[in-house]
Amino acid sequence: MPPYAGLFDCKPLPLLWAKFPENYNEHNTVMLDDLARNYVFNKQNGLVIRPYRRAALHALQHCLCRAGAA
Secondary structure: OOOOOOOOOOOOOHHHHHHHHOOOOOOOOOOOEEOOOOOOOHHHHHHEEEOOOOHHHHHHHHHHHHHHHH
């Protein structure tokens, strides 16, 4: 959580592109997120998806199923 009111975290893809220019650029990168505000710096590379609800429950069920199968 950002320390100041009105600020929020976002995902700055240009930093990734600058660090790995041989692998990533604005033409081959798509970002998936359920919060449109995370695309503030790269709207053309963002795809808003529905939030995944009950993720912790599904992870626990998967873990329990794997433990029972072993």
